[in-house]
Structure formats: C-alpha cells, structure tokens
Amino acid sequence: MTTKFDLNDDSLVVIIGSGAGGGTLANELAQKGIRSVVLEAGKRFTLDDIENDEWKMFGKISWLDKRYVEGPARLAKDFPNLPAWIVKGVGGATMHWAGVAMRFQEHEFKMKSTNGVVPGANVLDWPITLKELEPYYVKAEKKMGVCGTEATGMPFHGQSSHYKVVAEGARRIGAKCDQATLAINTQVRDGRPSCQVNGFCMQGCKIGAKWSTMYTEIPKAEATGNVEVRPQSMVLRIEHDKSGKVTGVLYADKDGNQQLQKARVVAVAGNSIESPRMLLNSASSMFPDGLANSSGQVGQNYMTHTTGGVYAEFEKPVHMYKSTVVPGIVHEWKDNDASRGHLAGYELEILHLGLPFMSAFLNPGKSGWGRELADSLANYDKMAGFWICGEDMPVESNNITLHPTEKDQYGLPVPVVYKTDHINDTRMRNHAYDRSTELFESIGATKVNYLPPYPASHNMGTNRMSEKARDGVVNKWGQSHDISNLFVSDGSQFTTSGTENPTLTIVALAIRQADYIADQMQRREI
Template identity: 55%
Template sequence: MTTYSFDDDSVVIIIGSGAGGGTLANELCQKGIPVVLLEAGARQSPATFINDEWPSFAQLSWGDTRTTSGSWQIAKDFPNLPAWICKTVGGTTTHWAGASIRLQEHEFRARQMYGDVKDANLLDWPLTLAELEPYYERAENKMGVTRTHDIPGLPGNNNFQVMYNGAKKLGYKECSTGHMAINSRGRDGRAQCMQLGFCFQGCKMGAKWSTLYTEIPAAEATGKLDLRTRAHAVRIEHDAKGRANAVVYADAQGQLHRQKGRIVAIAGNAIETPRLLLNSSSAMFPHGLGNGSG
C-alpha cells in the first residue's frame, strides 16, 4: 500500500474515483506519476455487492442530507435526494447500466442543426466526431464495449425479445442489444455476463466495466497510487497566483486533513463537483473556483 505525506506537493490529487477520476488515476500512475485519489465513499467488491435493490441503495448511494427547491415533483417527493449518485470506490461505474453510445456527427453541430432555442444557450461543439473517434476507439477497447473490436453483442433477454419482435413488425431495420461495456464473453480477466439482472446494484460477476476492479487495481499495481477512502473533500485551496495547490478533506471520523499537490483534478460527478467548487471560494475567487460567469 502506497502512502504519500500530506506535505508532498509532487502528487496529483484526484477527487472522485469513478469513470473520470479512476481512469485518470490509472493513466497517470502508468506513466510513473504519483497520485492521491480521494474517494468520499467506502470500497466494495463483487463479493460484497448486494443483489437486493433497497439494501444495495443504502450501500452504494450518496445518502447525505441535501435539499431540493422548486415546484417540481421531485422536490415534493424526495426533497433531500434529487438524484441517485454513488458514494463508493468506482463511483457511478458501480451503478451505471453500461450503455456506451457514441455521439452522432450531427449532434456536434446542434446550433447549426436546430438554430436558436428559446431560453437555452445552444452551441456547436468545438470538436468534430472525426477528432474524437481515436479516443472513442481507445475507450471502447479498454472497456470492452460490445459490437466494437470484434466483441459480440449481448444476448437478448425476454424483455428484449418482446421489443425486438415489436420493432420488426413496425418496420425497424435495426434493433439490437446495443453497445454495452459488459462482457459478452470473458475478457481481460473478467467473466462474461450471466444476466443476473442487478446491473444497478454492482456487478457481482465483474462483467460490467467499473474502475473499481479495472483501472484502480491496475493503478495500485504500479505502486504510485495512494487511494484514500471515506475521504470527503471539503475545499480546494490555491496559491497567490490562483493555482490549485491543496485539498482539505474530512476522514471517516470527521477529522480534517490538508493534502498538498501540484495539480488538482475534480471528478466528483455533476452535483458534487460544482458543490465543491462553489464551497472553495476565496478573496481571489469570491463566487467559487471556476465560476467566472455566474
């Protein structure tokens, strides 16, 4: 187990161990770069996953009290749970369905295709599909996405068979189980899908790609990863030039620690990342880090 000191400012600090953070940690560690990976949740495994919806929800989800405002139904029914996000090593890659679909070419030109949309800041992407394709290829190969790289598709279950027959009767030319980051056959030391039906509760077969048992163990094997679980980031600090240089986090007992670093990468999901940036306000950034537009 690798441990870096709190004063080691040579490390890259990554907040969040899911699809972004866990993958980035491995890529950096493979290049010999020291990484401190902060994960707010605990570490589970295929052996500890629970094939029961409600106990699994308690095991994997971010259950910290939060509030939701407004008149929409979610705010009335679930005021402190606006979204199911995960608080566990591997993040939402433990909970996701595995669907791995590429954006289509026209979707990169949304403004050009659809024009102005009222009350929306619609923009074209600054990238094209052609520019992203090499990275799609690399990601699909790494995750073992079906129907790419000569990987066969997953077999259809009974629900799919009903949908397939209906689609054919309606005249659809294409209907399949799609592009899924779930092994349709054994690959990279992970078993094939056994159709257990509990993808959202963590894959007990390890067939579904998750940084929990792919990227993070590979990073640990390099000796360059210091994974700290139950480490809840509180704020990001910066130097006189405004460059991030430390993260303050609370451990499982609520004790605060300050980890120095040369770079801070925030990969905490769509709710926790902006929360952390807003909470990291300072005299130089009174409205939070990265918030120059309100």
C-alpha cells in the same frame, strides 16, 4: 504493497472522485508514471458486498447525504431529498450503471450550429468534434470491454425474452432496434468473467463482468505504485496561492480529521452535483464566486437527460428480469429532426426493474397506491418496458446552488438542485410516450403505463466545456479557463447532454485529458 504519499508532497496530481472520470484518469496517468492521490468520499467495497437485492444495494452504496430538489417538476414532490441516484464508494457511479456504452453522434457536438438559438435554452457547441474524440472512443471501448463493437470484437449478449418482445414491436411499427453495446463481457476478457445474466447490473455486478473502475482502473492504477486511493475522504475546499494556482485540497478523513494534501494539479471528478459544489465551496477573497467561475457558469446548465419510463402489460409472461438490464435500444428517433416537433433525439432503452423498485416507481410519490397500481404490479411478470433517454436542453436556471443556512455532516452547505423541463424536453418525452405506446400496442399490450422521471443517474453540464472563457468553465481539455492547473474530469464538463448514456464519453474524455496533462506537466506548463 500500498503506496503512501506525504501530505506535503506538492508534486502530485490530486484527483477527487474514483468513478468513470476520476478512476480512469488516475490509471491513465499512473501508466505514464504520473503519481496521484485519489480522494474518494465513499468507502471501498468488494464483490462480497454486492448483493442481488435492489433496496439493500440502494442503502449500501447510494449517495444519501442531504440534498434538496426544487422546482415545479414532479421529481421535487416525489423525491424532495434525492435529486440524483448515484454512488458514494470507490468506483463511484460505475457501480450503479447498466453498462450502456454508445458514442455521441456527430451533430451532438454542435447543437447550436445545428439548431441555432433555442429560446429559453443555453445551447452551445462543444469545443471538440466527434472526429477528434473518435480515437479515444476506440480506446475507451477496448478499456471497458464493450461488446458488439469493432474495438473489442466481442459478440452481443444474445436476445433475451425482454429484447425479443420489444424488437418484434419495433419491427411492426418500422422502428430500428438493436442489441445494446454494453461494457459487459460476453467472453472472458481482461481477467474478468463473461456475463451470466443475473439481471442486477444496476446494483453492482456480483461477478465483475460489467466494467467498473472499482475492480478495473483502480486496482490497475494501484498496482503501478503510482497511486494512493484514500477512501472516506470528503473534500472540503480546494486551496490556491496568491497567483491563483491551486495548491492543495483540504478534506475530512475517515475519522473526521481535517487533512490538507498538497498538489501540483487538481482534477475534480465528483459527479455533476458535487463537482460544482466543491468549486463553489472553495470561494475565496480572490475568487468570491468560487473557483473557475469567472463565467458564472459553475453549477449552471444542470442536465439529467430527458427521461421517463414506459411499462406495458401483456396477457402472457415476459419475465423481463431474466436479462441484462438493458438488452437493447430502439434508436429510431435518436437523430435531430425538428419535424417531429422537438429538437435533438432520444433512445428507448429496453430496461427492467425488479418488483421492489417497480412498486416504488410505477407511480412514485404519495399517490402511488390503490387497485389500479396493485393490478399492474400483479402483472409484473407480464411486463416489458423502456427507460426513455433523450437529449436534455441546457437551461441556465437548472442548477446547483448552496443552501444559504443548512449544513451537512461535514459542515458544508447542503446542495440545492433546481431542475425542470424545457418545453423541448416535455415535447420529446411526450413523443417517446406516444411511440412507445404504438410499439407495445402493435404486439398486443393490454395496458401501457407512463412513469415520470425518477432520480437522475445521468448528471451533466454543471462545469461545461466551451471554446470561449465567458461561456463555460473548462476548455476542450477539461482544463479550467481561469486556473491552468485545475481540471474537471467527469460528466459535469459536458457542453450538451447528447442522447447517449454519458459513461463512455466520460471515459474517452478522461483518457484524452490524461495525455494532455502528461504533456503539459512535461512542458512545465502546469
């Protein structure tokens, strides 16, 4: 039986978004008996909708509403309307991820204390520590089924040919390389099968071996009877009363009709472009700069990780596509060691693309053609490579703003995303290109290609956590400094980006936040 809640029921938590943050929060609250409505902008997909086809899945599940990329970075030229590569559908970006689940390192919660003031960056310590988050990391690893961890006891996937090539190169240059801890089953677990190595993790796992809220948290939450998921519900604004508390959420339903769902608590989890956009779109006479924005930090400090790609060509076949998408990580440079010429760390994540995406990303943009590119693509089966994933400096002017005149299909101002490198990002990327080249040449690479950053799947920081209300948007529980019954539950609450892929930390924070919300509701604080 599907639960239906009344629009006028003001005892509910309204969660906006159903991905790693929103989907997890809904299920955690539901298991405690707390009722919620999940408003999801996208459709509900099933495993039957998932195909092992890069472009088809791109067209099917991506968030393709109008956006602008601005700034001097190459991304703005190559992909002027696609700043981020995320999902519009139930399950959100947990459909489009490789399953990489790593905990933050201790120093990554205190980058300001570690490095002092970084000129040109808006660095801040998190108001929480690794020690505080550790128990929730364990819960998250169990929930998601992360292989290679004590929490699950599941073994690693085994060494794919792609992994073996990189691991040998890493060994020759003395760099640490290990199999990746992935939220992908290597045993039958939690009603889901073991990975059969299809090689299309990022297109949605066809067999459900990879954790996605689409077929874990969401159906579990619905089974309690405490949750109603409303797909194709695009939030227009969050309403508040005279006292400044939020009271409900106005959204456009699947037929385009406006509905107002009342709420006791609102949790925003629409990823780091949509979440601040919702708060900005909810500006009122009482909050002229948008909700939760007394600090002026809503939409600011947009981070994507310092990324890039490195693909080497060899004389003999590697067949990198016969692998989990990220079979391993070279993590020699994940620490914070200023002697390298840059602050913070990065990981080289072994990652394959299929031929269709390789043709689009090896040299993206209008100049990506000609014999050199074609010759490299002819060597597709002899390639091995990395996706660089490094800590991104928060820069206030990297931000999400609202287009002054242009509206989207919902009548909302189109988001404008400004993003460019801090000098530290550039230095880190260059270091990663150099070390990657050294690694690949040590095992006989005939050519090493550097790929510029492509549209971001890791989006963070635009509603950041801070100890003091003047420095950020939410407190250490993801609760608005300004409005006590308004929460942020996605990666936009990240104070700094860390080196690691964000999903595990988003899930750990959502589990922790659910405990806090339950406690505060019980105490009638919210």
